[in-house]
Amino acid sequence: MTVRRGRDVPLLVARARDGDARAVARLITLVESGDELLPQVAAALAPYTGRAQVIGLTGAPGVGKSTTTNELVRSLRAEGRRVGVLAVDPSSPFTGGAILGDRVRMQEHATDPGVFIRSMSSRGHLGGLAAATPQAVRVLEGAGCDVVLVETVGVGQAEVEVASLADTTLVLLAPGMGDAIQAVKAGILEIADVFVINKADRDGADATVRDIQGMIALGERGPGQWRPQVVRAVAARPEGIDDILGAVERHRAWLVEHDELRRRREARAAAEVEAIALGVLRARIGSLHAGTGLATLAAKVADGSLDPYAAAGDLLAELDQRAAG
Ligand SMILES: Nc1nc2c(ncn2[C@@H]2O[C@H](COP(=O)(O)OP(=O)(O)O)[C@@H](O)[C@H]2O)c(=O)[nH]1
Ligand SMILES: [Mg+2]
Incomplete structure (x- = not known):
């Protein structure tokens, strides 16, 4: 359906709540393009916000994020959970394109009504992906997703911002890619709640695990702080997927126990509001x-x-x- 009038928004949200995949896709397109109906979309979705568990996956291109995401979806579906996937590509001006491979990889879930998969680009959104991604997460929450997986390419500040929107952030590394050093440089070390050493079938996995454990040991950490976990995986087989989910669950339990989940979500909301306000301000300056x-x-x-x-x-x-x- 084409949404032109504001009164169509509640209808669209109602359809998304019924699990209509096209309505979900349409809402995410509105979010992604920074449509003028966005405030109404956000208002209609607000009552359903804050329920889904948001898991971020980041890491260098080719490290196995999409393969891992695909396997996580499979495991989560086996538990009967509804899952949303956002593949965020800040470098791509239009949806699709660069992450076409991901679509192919996730094809097996395409006909599952309990899975919504969507790739996203910034496409002129006010405030960029930092503003668009949380709105897209809300759409997926509104559509009844229990878990939302957000895949971003971990190479720069924008990706770090997007990754930090998650309750739990997985940083993927692979042996022999100089990844550990890269991670430090890109600042993604700080945002990792769980390190996944993927491609553990390759030589050098032990060394990468040691490197990361060394860095974790060196990190300044207070008594009440989370110590990042290190998990090995061979997503392509797949192996280690349950270990990843186990580490995610331990982290979630820790967040709840230390009231960190609330704190993180409030910090996320603050960043979201700020990004929207700055976007409006920038538009006003431009006009x-x-x-x-x-x-x-x-x-x-x-x-x-x-x-x-x-x-x-x-x-x-x-x-x-x-x-x-
Ligand atoms: N050897 C090996 N290859 C893997 C593993 N996981 C993924 N791959 C391969 O690595 C390539 C990149 O994977 P992809 O998931 O697209 O990486 P992304 O760019 O991080 O999303 C693909 O050819 C995968 O089949 C693994 O555990 N071991
Ligand atoms: Mg990918």
């Missing part, structure tokens, strides 16, 4: 008249007739004035 706008101020800053703090002050004052007038 200022030429004479009062950023370009004019920037020209003055560039030629030294105005300092950047004064220029920023002028910009914000102009926005205030418009809001008042």
Whole structure:
């Protein structure tokens, strides 16, 4: 269905709640494109928010995230849980494309009504993926998913942000890829709740496990803090999938016991609200008249007739004035 009027939104959400895969897909498209109906979508979904367990998977390209995700879906389905999968690709301007391989890999779940799989790109969303991903998680929660798996390529700050939206973050590494060092550089070490050493069928798995355990031992950690777990897996066989889920469950129990789940979710909500507000602010700055706008101020800053703090002050004052007038 084409959604043009706001009154279609409740209908669409109702269909998604009934498990209509096309309604779910349509809602995620609205989220992804930063549609103007988004506030209404968010309002309609709010009552169903906060129920799903969100598990992030990140790591370098080719480490086995999609293969692992696919096997996790299989195990979770065997337990009768409804599962949503978001494959997030910040580098791809349009949905599909770069992660076509993932679709093929996850084809076996395509006809299962208890699984929703969707790839996502930022496609001009205000606030980027940091704003879009939590909304997409909400759509999947609204559709009754008990677990939402979010796969991101762990190579930069945007991916770290997306990964940190999860209750539990899995960082995947593989032997012999220099991954451990890469992980430190990309800052993904800090966000790992569970390290999965995938491709443990390959030489060097023991060394990678030792490297990571060494780094964990060196990490500053207070008495009440979670110590990241290290799990070996051969997702392609599959082996170690239950161990991964076991580690995830231990982490979840720890989060609940230490009231960290609530804290994490509140931090997530704060980041979400902030990202939306910043997106609105950026759009407003972009819509200022030429004479009062950023370009004019920037020209003055560039030629030294105005300092950047004064220029920023002028910009914000102009926005205030418009809001008042
Ligand atoms: N040898 C081996 N290959 C694997 C394993 N897990 C995944 N692969 C292969 O590694 C390649 C990349 O996997 P993929 O899941 O697409 O990685 P992603 O880019 O992290 O999502 C594929 O050819 C997989 O079949 C594993 O445990 N052992
Ligand atoms: Mg993948």
